[in-house]
Amino acid sequence: MQRRHFFSGAATAVAALSTASVGRAALAGLPEAAAPAGTATQVPPAPPTGRPFHPVVTLNGWSLPWRMNGGVKEFHLVAEPVVREFAPGFSVNLWGYNGQSPGPTIEVVEGDRVRIFVTNRLPEHTSVHWHGQRLPNGMDGVSGLTQPAIPAGKTFVYEFTARRPGTFMYHPHADEMVQMAMGLMGLWITHPRLDARGRHPQIATADRDIAFLLGAFAVEPGSRTPRVNEMTDFNIWSWNSRVFPGIDPLVARRGDRVRLRIGNLTMTNHPIHVHGHEFEVTGTDGGTVPPSARWPEVTTDIAVGQMRQIEFIADEPGDWAVHCHKSHHTMGAMGHDVPTMIGVDHRGLVGRIQKIVPDYMAMGERGMADMGAMEMPLPENTHPMMSGTGPFGPLEMGGMFSVLKVREGLARGDWRDPGAYAHPPGTVAREWQGPAEGLPPAAAPESTAPPATPAAPARATVRKPHGAHH
Amino acid sequence: MSATSHPQNRALRWSTLATALLLAGCASVSPDGLRGDVQAALQGRTAGADGALLPSPDPAAQQAADAAINGWLAQPLTEEAAVRTALLRNPGLQARLARLGVQDAERVQALTLPNPVLALGRLTNPHEREIERSIGFGLIELVTLPWRSRWQGSLREQDTLAAAADAARLANDARRAWLRAVAAQELLTTQERMHEAAEVGAELARRMARVGHWSRLQQAREQAVLADARTRLAQARLAAANAREALALTLGLWGAGAEAIVLPGRLADLPAAPVPAEGLEQRALRERLDVRAARLGLDRVADQQGFARVGPLFGEIGIGYQRNTTTGRTGAAAGHAEVQRGWALELPLPLWDAGGASGARASALVRENAALLQQTALQARAEVRMRWRGYRTAWELAQAQEQQVVPLRRLIRDETLLRYNGMLASVWELLAEARQSTQAVAEAIEARRDFWLAETDLQFALAVGSPGSAATVAAAPSTASPSSSSSAATAGAGH
Numbered sequence: 013m014q015r016r017h018f019f020s021g022a023a024t025a026v027a028a029l030s031t032a033s034v035g036r037a038a039l040a041g042l043p044e045a046a047a048p049a050g051t052a053t054q055v056p057p058a059p060p061t062g063r064p065f066h067p068v069v070t071l072n073g074w075s076l077p078w079r080m081n082g083g084v085k086e087f088h089l090v091a092e093p094v095v096r097e098f099a100p101g102f103s104v105n106l107w108g109y110n111g112q113s114p115g116p117t118i119e120v121v122e123g124d125r126v127r128i129f130v131t132n133r134l135p136e137h138t139s140v141h142w143h144g145q146r147l148p149n150g151m152d153g154v155s156g157l158t159q160p161a162i163p164a165g166k167t168f169v170y171e172f173t174a175r176r177p178g179t180f181m182y183h184p185h186a187d188e189m190v191q192m193a194m195g196l197m198g199l200w201i202t203h204p205r206l207d208a209r210g211r212h213p214q215i216a217t218a219d220r221d222i223a224f225l226l227g228a229f230a231v232e233p234g235s236r237t238p239r240v241n242e243m244t245d246f247n248i249w250s251w252n253s254r255v256f257p258g259i260d261p262l263v264a265r266r267g268d269r270v271r272l273r274i275g276n277l278t279m280t281n282h283p284i285h286v287h288g289h290e291f292e293v294t295g296t297d298g299g300t301v302p303p304s305a306r307w308p309e310v311t312t313d314i315a316v317g318q319m320r321q322i323e324f325i326a327d328e329p330g331d332w333a334v335h336c337h338k339s340h341h342t343m344g345a346m347g348h349d350v351p352t353m354i355g356v357d358h359r360g361l362v363g364r365i366q367k368i369v370p371d372y373m374a375m376g377e378r379g380m381a382d383m384g385a386m387e388m389p390l391p392e393n394t395h396p397m398m399s400g401t402g403p404f405g406p407l408e409m410g411g412m413f414s415v416l417k418v419r420e421g422l423a424r425g426d427w428r429d430p431g432a433y434a435h436p437p438g439t440v441a442r443e444w445q446g447p448a449e450g451l452p453p454a455a456a457p458e459s460t461a462p463p464a465t466p467a468a469p470a471r472a473t474v475r476k477p478h479g480a481h482h
Numbered sequence: 483m484s485a486t487s488h489p490q491n492r493a494l495r496w497s498t499l500a501t502a503l504l505l506a507g508c509a510s511v512s513p514d515g516l517r518g519d520v521q522a523a524l525q526g527r528t529a530g531a532d533g534a535l536l537p538s539p540d541p542a543a544q545q546a547a548d549a550a551i552n553g554w555l556a557q558p559l560t561e562e563a564a565v566r567t568a569l570l571r572n573p574g575l576q577a578r579l580a581r582l583g584v585q586d587a588e589r590v591q592a593l594t595l596p597n598p599v600l601a602l603g604r605l606t607n608p609h610e611r612e613i614e615r616s617i618g619f620g621l622i623e624l625v626t627l628p629w630r631s632r633w634q635g636s637l638r639e640q641d642t643l644a645a646a647a648d649a650a651r652l653a654n655d656a657r658r659a660w661l662r663a664v665a666a667q668e669l670l671t672t673q674e675r676m677h678e679a680a681e682v683g684a685e686l687a688r689r690m691a692r693v694g695h696w697s698r699l700q701q702a703r704e705q706a707v708l709a710d711a712r713t714r715l716a717q718a719r720l721a722a723a724n725a726r727e728a729l730a731l732t733l734g735l736w737g738a739g740a741e742a743i744v745l746p747g748r749l750a751d752l753p754a755a756p757v758p759a760e761g762l763e764q765r766a767l768r769e770r771l772d773v774r775a776a777r778l779g780l781d782r783v784a785d786q787q788g789f790a791r792v793g794p795l796f797g798e799i800g801i802g803y804q805r806n807t808t809t810g811r812t813g814a815a816a817g818h819a820e821v822q823r824g825w826a827l828e829l830p831l832p833l834w835d836a837g838g839a840s841g842a843r844a845s846a847l848v849r850e851n852a853a854l855l856q857q858t859a860l861q862a863r864a865e866v867r868m869r870w871r872g873y874r875t876a877w878e879l880a881q882a883q884e885q886q887v888v889p890l891r892r893l894i895r896d897e898t899l900l901r902y903n904g905m906l907a908s909v910w911e912l913l914a915e916a917r918q919s920t921q922a923v924a925e926a927i928e929a930r931r932d933f934w935l936a937e938t939d940l941q942f943a944l945a946v947g948s949p950g951s952a953a954t955v956a957a958a959p960s961t962a963s964p965s966s967s968s969s970a971a972t973a974g975a976g977h
C-alpha cells in the first residue's frame with residue numbers, strides 16, 4: 013500500500029482486500045466477525061458459554077461475542093476503516109474493530125484460555141498489543157520486536173491465558189501513533205474468578221459496571237477525518253468516540269455500587285470528576301488496589317496510558333455531572349486562536365460589518381455563552397463548541413461530559429434514560445426575590461482593581477451585566 | 483469621382499480632347515465636404531453604435547444633435563451613446579472632416595484647365611510695323627485631363643477612407659474611454675468596501691487594545707491593513723476621476739455637459755462564448771480601410787505607369803493660334819495692312835529622354851505600391867490573429883475570474899462566517915476574507931474591462947486598421963506614397 017492511498021484509497025483498498033486476500037474461504041474456519049448495530053449502549057447478555065461473570069456495560073459500545081472451541085474462548089477482531097458518529101450531525105472517518113471505534117470490549121474470566129484472531133482490513137499492516145496483560149512475550153503484539161506486523165489482508169492469531177483479573181486495553185503497536193490517532197483501540201475486561209457464592213475476596217460485585225476509553229481527535233471543522241499528525245492541539249474529546257450530548261447517561265438505582273473503568277489512550281491526562289459522590293480507586297491496569305491503600309476522591313487524574321477503576325455507592329438521587337475537569341475537554345470544536353472579545357464595545361460597528369458580511373452577528377462581547385444559546389449555522393459536520401440542553405436551559409458543554417442519573421427503585425438491568433430529575437420542592441437554586449437590603453454585605457478587600465497599565469489607563473475592563481447594548 | 487471610360491494611350495485625337503474638356507467641366511467640389519462618403523465608409527465601423535452620425539455644418543442637423551446628446555446625458559450614459567456623442571462632438575474629428583473638405587476643394591482647383599496664354603508683339607522696321615497676337619496653351623494639360631481626373635477620383639476616395647478611419651478610431655477611443663471610466667468607477671466602489679472592512683477591523687482592534695485584550699503589536703497589524711486600504715482607495719479615486727475626465731475629453735464635452743455624465747454601475751456581461759477565429763482574416767482583408775486604401779494606391783500607380791510610356795512624348799507640346807498684322811510704313815505700302823492667321827505648334831524633340839527614365843520610375847512605383855499592399859495585407863492578417871488571441875484569452879481569464887475565482891472567494895468568505903459563528907475564527911479573519919472576496923470582485927471587473935477592450939480592438943483590427951497605433955490611414959506609408967509620388971504628368975495636381 014503506497015502512502016498516497018493512505019486515506020483516499022482506504023475504502024477502495026479495503027474493499028479489494030476483503031474480496032481478494034481475505035476471501036470467504038480463508039475466513040470460513042474463524043469465529044464470526046460480529047458487528048454492532050448503532051451507537052447506543054448495548055447491554056450484553058449473561059455469558060451463554062464459558063465461566064460465569066457479570067458483564068460490563070461499554071458506554072455507547074458493545075462486547076464481542078465469542079465461541080468456545082475445545083475449552084478455548086475464541087474471538088475474532090477485524091481491524092478496518094469505520095465511520096463513527098460522535099454525536100448527531102457529526103461523524104468521523106476512523107479506524108476501528110468490527111465496524112466501530114473503539115472496538116468491542118473483550119470480556120473473559122481469570123484463568124480463561126483465550127484465542128483471538130485478528131484480521132487486518134486496514135490499508136497498512138497492524139498488530140495488537142494487549143495492554144497490561146501477563147502473557148508470553150511473543151503474544152505482546154509489538155511489531156518488529158515480538159512479531160512480524162500483520163500485513164494488510166492477513167489474519168493473525170494470538171493465544172494466551174488471562175492470568176490476572178482487571179481492566180485492560182488493546183491497541184495497535186504498529187504505526188501506533190497514526191493508528192491510535194485514527195481511533196484504533198478497545199477495552200479488555202478480565203473478570204475475577206468467583207467463589208461458590210459468586211464473590212471475590214477483594215473485588216466487589218458491582219451493580220453497575222461501566223467502561224469507557226478516553227479519546228482525543230483533531231478534526232478540522234467542516235472535515236471528517238482526524239489529522240493524524242496533530243500532537244497537542246486536539247479539538248474533539250470523547251468517551252468511546254462519542255461526545256456530549258452524544259454520550260449515554262450513566263444510569264444507577266439509588267444504593268447501587270457503581271464501578272467506572274476508564275482507560276486513557278490519548279496524549280494527555282484527564283482528571284475525571286464525579287459530582288455528588290466520593291469514590292475510591294479500586295483498581296488500575298496493574299491490578300486491584302488493596303482496600304488499605306484506597307482513599308476517597310471526587311476527581312481522579314488518569315494519566316496517559318493508564319486505566320482507573322473507581323467505585324462508589326450511588327446514594328444521592330439526582331442528575332449528577334461526570335466529566336473531565338479540564339474545561340476545554342468538555343467543549344466541542346473551538347478556535348484556540350480566537351481573541352477574547354469580552355467587554356469590547358461594538359457600538360456603531362455591527363451595521364458596518366453587516367454591510368460587508370450581511371449575516372454577521374456580534375458574538376463574544378459578553379462572554380462565549382452566546383454560543384450555547386444562539387443556534388448559528390456552522391461548517392458542515394462540525395460539533396459545536398457548546399451544545400446540549402437540560403431542563404433549565406443550555407448546558408454549554410460538548411466533549412467529555414455525561415450525567416450520572418441516580419433514581420429510586422430502578423430495575424436491576426434497566427439502563428434506560430430516566431429523564432430529567434424531579435427535584436424535591438425548595439431544593440433548586442433560585443433567584444433571590446427579596447430586597448437587596450436583606451442580603452448580607454458582599455465584603456471585598458481594599459482594592460480589587462488590577463494595577464493600571466499604560467495600555468489600559470481607564471479601568472474599563474469591568475462590565476456590569478446590564479451594560480449590554482445593541 | 484472616377485472616370486468611367488478607359489481611353490487607350492493612342493494618338494492624340496480631337497475626340498479625346500473633347501472628352502477631356504467635358505470631364506474637366508464636371509469636376510466640382512463635393513457640396514457636403516465628402517461627409518456623406520465618409521459616413522458611408524464608416525458604416526459598421528463605429529464601435530457598435532450602428533448608424534452613428536457625423537457632425538453636420540447644417541444648423542438644423544446641429545440642433546437635432548444637441549437635443550440627442552442632451553437626451554443621452556439625461557440618463558446613465560450607455561456605451562453606444564458615448565460613441566455617438568464623441569462622433570458628433572469631438573472637435574478633433576470636426577477639424578479632420580473640415581480638412582477633408584479643404585483637400586477636396588484643392589483637388590478640384592488643380593483639375594481646372596490651364597488658362598490660355600495671350601502673347602502680343604509689336605515689331606517695327608523702317609518699312610513695316612508688325613503686330614503679333616497669339617493665343618496659345620500647353621497641350622499637355624489638356625491631353626492628360628482624362629487620366630488626371632481619374633487619378634484625382636482615386637485620391638479623393640483614399641482621403642475619404644482616411645477620414646473614415648480617423649472617425650472610426652475616434653469611435654473606438656470613445657468606447658475604450660467609456661469602458662475604462664465605468665470600470666474605474668466600479669473598482670472605486672470595491673475599494674471603498676475594502677476600505678470599510680479595514681476601517682472596521684482597525685477600529686475594533688483599537689477598542690480591543692483599549693480594554694487590554696490586545697497588544698500594541700496586534701493593534702498595529704490591523705492599523706497597517708487600514709493604511710494599505712487607504713492608499714489603494716486614494717489611487718482608485720484618482721483613477722476613476724481621471725478615467726471620467728478622459729471620457730469627457732474624448733466625447734468633446736466640457737463644463738456642464740461633462741459634469742452631467744452619469745456612468746452606469748457596471749460593464750456589460752461577458753458573451754456566453756467568444757467568437758470563433760474562422761473567417762476573420764478574410765473579413766479583415768475585405769473590410770479593412772487601410773487595405774482598401776493600399777489597393778486604391780496600387781491601382782492608381784498602375785494606371786499612371788501606362789501613361790508614363792506616352793506622356794514624355796507629349797512633353798511640352800503647345801498649340802496656339804496666331805494673328806499677325808503687318809502694316810506698311812513707307813511707299814505704296816504705307817497704310818496698307820496685311821493680316822496673317824495660322825496655327826503654331828510647339829513640338830519639342832525628345833532627343834535626350836525618350837521616356838526611359840520616367841518609365842523606370844513608374845514601374846518602380848508600381849512595384850513599391852504592390853509591395854506596400856502586400857505588407858498592409860500581411861499586417862492586417864497578423865493583427866487580426868494577435869487581437870483574436872488577446873480577445874480569446876481575455877474572455878477565458880474574465881470567465882474564469884467570474885465563474886471560478888469570485889465564487890470560490892465568496893465560498894471562502896461564507897465558510898469563514900460559519901467558523902466565526904462557531905467561534906472557530908475571529909471577526910478579523912472574517913473581515914480579511916471579506917476583503918479578499920472583494921478583491922476577487924475587483925479583479926473580475928478588471929478582467930471584464932480587459933475583455934471588452936480586447937473586443938473593441940479586435941473589431942477595429944477587423945474593419946478599420948491597426949488598433950492602438952496613432953497613425954491614420956492617410957499617414958500610412960501604403961497610401962502616402964502614391965499621393966506624394968506623382969509623375970511628371972500630374973505635377974501640381976496632387977494634394
Ligand SMILES: [Cu+2]
Pocket residue numbers: 249281282283336337338341412
Ligand atoms: Cu480531559
